[in-house]
Amino acid sequence: MGEILLDVKDLKTRFRSRGSLVHAVNGVSFHLKRGETLGVVGESGCGKSVTMLSLLRLLPPAAQVDSGVALFQGQDLLKMNFGQIQKVRGAKIGLIFQDPMTSFNPVLTIGDQVGESLIYHRHASKEVALERAIELLRLVGIPDPEQRVRDFPHQFSGGMRQRAMIAMALACEPDLIIADEPTTALDVTIQAQIVELVKDLRDRLGVAIIWITHDLSLVAGLADRIMVMYAGQIVEEATTEELFDDPRHPYTLGLLSALPAFQAEKKVRRLASIPGSPPDLRKP
Template identity: 55%
Template sequence: MTEPVLSVRDLNVGFRTSRGLAHVVNGISYDVQPGETLAIVGESGSGKSVGTLALLGLLPPGVAKVSGSAVFAGEELIGRSEEKLRPIRGAGIGMVFQDPMTSLNPVLTVGRQIVEAVRAHGPMPKAAARARAEELLAEVGIPDPRSRADAFPHQLSGGMRQRVMIAIALAGDPKVLIADEATTALDVTVQAQIIELIGRLQSEHSTGVIWITHDLGVVAGIADHVLVMYAGRCVEEGSVDELFDRPVHPYTRGLLGSMPLVDDPRPARERDPLSTMPGLPPDPVRLPPGCSFYPRCTIRADERCRTEVPPLVPIAGSSDRHRAATFYAPEGV
């Protein structure tokens, strides 16, 4: 196996709140290989965004408490000064943020914003940066990039804005691209185009991609490796095939159970209602002493689950990269 381009180990993020420290990311570890897609999935609030923003020092200083390790191209990111992180943002690790409307500046044309991203990665004359910006717009599939570069964000459709965000993220030719819910707000056709686009750029440049989503349908189509997060912990990880064919953790099984069958031939009104998981994740200020999923678990929640945190361990009969954090892996799955 090749050297990972990004290695995250035991990453923890806490937020100082008036009620105490909120533990929102709790001991996450993963590797990103060049040219591969790692999907991070989990329900809202599970720490997917915060866990990646922490890598780039993008959490509010003084409020966020980050520990652990994240080695990118041989260099430790955690604890690095703002000044030393700046060249890594964009040129090393590009990020497509979750909400394009708040991440794009509404009073600057998109061309200007891409030019700024291009010039942030090295001095370049204005005209050359403008040409590069148009080239990037063309690369992300925006027709007539010369005139579109003069548009303001509100003059573009949601899909176009998302492409602009990708163009900005690609301006520094990053080795890792983090796409945070990059297609969630888009209709399925545009979603498919964006996924196809990132896949093509990824294979051309051998970019490692972290794809953050709660849409398991998307994950099945694009991911190599999947990491399932619950209450800031990784509860299961494995290759996309292992995870879909043989989910072990009750949370993963629940997530897959609540996924609609894409090829269900029945009309929508005749299909079974999606199974949903009753209950809510725990309060991150008062994490329970044992398994965070214990109160919602339908498989076998007992005294041990209530008091001990189950470690992430390899699953018997799977590859050693398929691991789950449960004391009671169901047999014969």
């Protein structure tokens, strides 16, 4: 886990909004080693998802990357043309989105969608892609994959759809998976199952993971390092153990104190909150 897989320096992304510029990502720098898991934590609107969408060039038309370098396996993602970045997405970098119901195509079977990247990137036949899709559904714990591979997304439960989304991300055996709040829409029990599944797959396959979330407790047992974002910037970065044992930034302290705790004593403390409002990113 010593080789640097992804090295991002001074990434800046802006949005045009009603005649003004919103500095959504403002000078973000970080790195990721092979096989490592990085948790990216922060409140909604802090720039977590925009950072990763910037790297993969999946931003909406109103957004633009102003500056930065993003070296992935020695190549700058931000300087690739459309054809080059298309060969990276899905093949070398897999994506797991927050809501699989809207991410899957409702009129195509799960098998067709899991196998699609194999046909596009590996030039596999439909038959080979279908067999691989069955193997992947079995790998992520979906029962009776030979039958379920022919089902449509609406026929899967929320947890099973997310498992299928993970299978799709793994189809081309990528070196990196970016998971954008993949458990937000799931109940706590299913969340724990998905996290355990991802941990197991990481250990078995050696894939690096960037896990985006607003929930510090969720990445506590998953991430090797945690990066805390606030107002488009990284305010703290440390190993998971260091961050929980000795947090340095006031915002990190606020996030930790806001975590609910189960206490045996009769006097239960009030759930903490972070006072104030986020800054106006039009005037960073």
